[in-house]
Amino acid sequence: MRSLRALFTCRSLRSLLAVLACLLWWQPAWSCTTGACVTVGPRLASVDIAKSALLNALYGNLLGGNLSLSVADWNALAQGDVGLLGFLNALQARTAVGTPDQALAANATLAQLAAALQASAQADANVALANAYASLASQLAFAGGTIRMADLLQLSVPAASLAGARLNALDLLAGQLQLFNHRNLLTTPAPVGVSASALGLGGVLNGIQLYSQVIEPPVMVCGPSGTQFHSAAIRIKLKLDLVALSPSTGLLTAIPGVLGASVRIANLDVYASVARAEGAIDGIDAIGRLVTVRATPGVADLYLGTFSDSVFFNRSRTLNAAIDLGYGNIGTVNINGAVVALEARSAVIGQAPLGGSASFTGPFPQSRTFGSSSAVLASALSSLVSNLDIRMTPSLGLLNAVVLPVLKTVVAGALSPVLSNVLSGVLDPVLKLLGIGIGEAVVTVNGIAQSCTVSGTVYNDANRNGRFDAGESGTRQALWAKLVAGNAVSAVVSVDPNTGAYSFPSVPMGSYSLLLDVASGAGTAPAGPPGWAGTEAPTLLRTVTISTADLGSQNFGLFGDNTEFTLVKTVDKTTAAPGEVLTYTLNFKNNGAAGVNNLKIEDSVPAYTAFLDAGCGAMPAGVSSCAVSARPDARQAGLVQWTINGMLGAGAGGTVILRVTVN
Template sequence: MLALLHRLAIDIRANVATLFAAMAPILIGVAALAVDEASLHLEKRRLQSAADLAAIYAAGDPANAAERVERALLDAGYDPLPPTVLVQTGHYTPDPNMVPADRFAPDTGPANAARVTLRHPGRVHFASIFGLQSPTLGVSATASATPMAAWSIGSRLASLNDGLLNVILGGLLGGEISLSLMDYDQIVGLDVGLLDFLDALALELGLTAGTYSDLLDTQVSLGDIGVALASAAGNNAVLLELAGLIDDSITVDMARLIVADGLANLALGTSAAVEASVDALGLLTAAALVADGERHVSLDLGLNVAGLTGIDVDLVIGEPPQGGWFTLSGEGAYLRTAQTRLRLDISLLENDADLGLLSVRLPVYVELAPAEAHLASLTCPPGRPDLGRATVAARPGVLRLAVGHTAQPSFRDTRRPLAIEKTTILSLLGGLVRVTAYADVSMSQTSPVPLHFTAADVVAGKVYTARTATPLSGLTTSLLSDLELDLEIIGINLLGGLLSGLLGTVSALIAPVIGVLDHVLVAILDVLGIGIGEVDVALHGFDCRNAALVQ
């Protein structure tokens, strides 16, 4: 027996069969677990695909995200739905400087993204033999669709207005402009494609690579902007002539003119990516208004008005504090106009025998704080710009009218409040008798005015205006009716009785100014594309891009 056992122990025949028989249960178990693992992996991929599609579909309409997710899951074959379906909407910021996990902020507006989290028990076939429980599969997907709108503020068309456009544009552009009515007719209402203009500007600057964001981060001369506008308008002869008259030393920070939210990642030359047009003359005027440094224009208005001998006008344009004139952006964006100051030196002549022929000068100051507009809401189904809708909350800038004196440096310094002091408007006998005047009134719109745009408004080129409750005529009437007139007599008491009616005569002299002041202010600011107590907003196009996975 011992010999037989020894012989069996050293016999190596059929070892492989023996080992296989011994390992077979383990191999079968491993194979069963591999089948289950592959099955779970396949099921998780299917669940992930369903979450991806549901997130993309939900991001297209965050307001109805839950209903859209349910519909997407049912279409994917999940009936009944997975036990856990978590839908979150919020704001996604595609900022490469942020940690990817922080780019999606749930329950934060404006909602432009949706996150879908699914948990579903996995199905196993053999694991239960070994006493293993079915695992729970969990997946998550985040998609974002940021509809955008191309819009601008203060976009009222300029007016030729008896030569005022030539004088004001010439002062702002640093050249002598002489547009005729025929010239003006060739450029008024002339639209150019936004990206066609930017492509032409890049070519003018010699930029052949990069993005529109790179272009809009540069300082550009007004002359280059004029040439690019002419090129984008098919080499328009009038715009080319204007471009040749512009002072090339005047530069524009393009970020103050066009905000690049929706253009940041678009390469130069991809002009078909965004369909938006802008008014060529309006863009050129806006570029002049936001040009580097403060612009100063002096005007001499030869008006034939009874009781008035003339009006001298000083115009100062200050840079806007932030924002731009035009933007392609999503919900929540802001635009602001430039600050504007006017000083009108109105000369009056009285033929009353009691006064003799005296010259009376009434200095009127006008200050328009920057108006602002906010893209409060935007709905634009992916791929359907014809269904786009937007609401812009616009707030006209504070308008201040004053009669008084301010130093020239203070008037031109738009970074500081304008200080108004009582001033002499009439002087007799070498200053022994003086009439001083002072008034200061203002109006503002305390709450934003909602302006509602549709795709049809874009096609029609409509411009909507937000107005303050107080009309201009009421404000100028209030200014001059509240005018504080004081008679100052030095040394000769007898003059008090002789000149007792002087204040009433001066008041009568000033009466015709009310209507003239309204007319002059409207005329000057219409040329600049600015309204008194108003702000104009135009929507140029919807960019209804499809949702895409971001996480």
């Protein structure tokens, strides 16, 4: 008994159904793509109680709400990493889109993102990280705005190439919250209190109020040479309640006419505006596992005094210290019994730092530091003190001219150690927890993403020589090519029945089994059409290894004794709405010189439709009966089979019918 399967299967969209006919399938040109995944921002090896307090305060401030993760949760994030492809697949499910690329572009809440990251961590069996994300998801419900991951994570390589790419979990969270702040919190930020004792500054500060706003969100990349990336640009305000300072006033009382003097310094407002650090991928050697990157730290401007919040936190406003920076009240001065307010201001406008280039040789992730935060902070402290401008309000009249120069020396001497503690113990750690360094940039290459094309032809080997010869074409059978990694199918593509061409456009590096199958499901055993045998690759199985070049000519030769038959499938509508009925007609014909007894025709219910009924149409003389011998249950998908008994003569043909309902 000869068996013939339908030439085509129906891949229907809900609202668009193509008429299926013998059309030449256009095959695009594909090539290998290679990219590196790069982020910029300091990576924490571990989180202690002090850092945990800062992280909760800082990230809660970015959200405009409260955040309270444990030290263990923060450590799980700092030490964990996230598989990018697994995360995008989980996000795809939660945003109800069709592909990982569409998930990147979808609007998602922070709670949805945390849930997707939790699912990815669970799939990696990272229990601690999954628990941290679960806690985050429950706490982020109040954050009602959305972000698009595509605005944070910019990919210029196929999503399939990300199979081995991973990002640090805390870096990814920081980027998401910075993007959320920039997109959703457009007003002056509310302050958040930070414990001075938790930072080890209890002897210097009574309390800290922290304000932060993202002026520009970061960009993480997975891309080829030339791809650019950058950190966030941010503005920070620290309102400091000092443990009151009472510096020695011997220099003041030495001034003629000053009979008594005292100084009390109790308050200080410190501001930082840090531009983005930026860089670019200069070169990628996938074989040698070498990535070359150049980067430049961001410019950091530091201020002491007071800005109007409406100016300092205006993202579209460029700060001008000469115009915008006012004197801030830092304490009092008592001269000869007259108590006046002590006010001060200072500004350090950062100089463009020098950039550099570095090579990353793996294993990945691997980090390199460009610039020096400690050197820039030391220089900034010196400049803040030397640029200090003070005044007394109200004026002491004629005494001002002789008192102010000496008073500046007294105040500068008292403030210098305080500012040193504030810059190194508060401001620098805060910025580094946001992935920003003052005068330095820490760049991390997280991995190399590469994918290549695997392609070939499944041909009717008419002369049975095991070679794809000129004039040979497809088998006119419904076939699928599959790539199997381990024991699971990693990709499936349909084989064009007319030309025999197939192509996997984005295959990550690695070794695979490449096989031919008559079904598109998850089966990993090769199978050819009944009545057909393999010639080239006789077992219908190949072993392929993807390294740095496209892999073509992965051909399968088939020879069968039923090639004289044709089967053409058409549909009665080009478009259909859900609930409408589609009627498929399968026209078969024996083009051979001899008759054939007992024929079977098989087809599958197309995607996005459900089985309604099937039957036999016109039959030629010589056919004694036609019946539907296999069918799925009503409203289900599955195989449909027609059995045609009797003689199908040379040149004779007929039709069978399949009706389905659009889901």
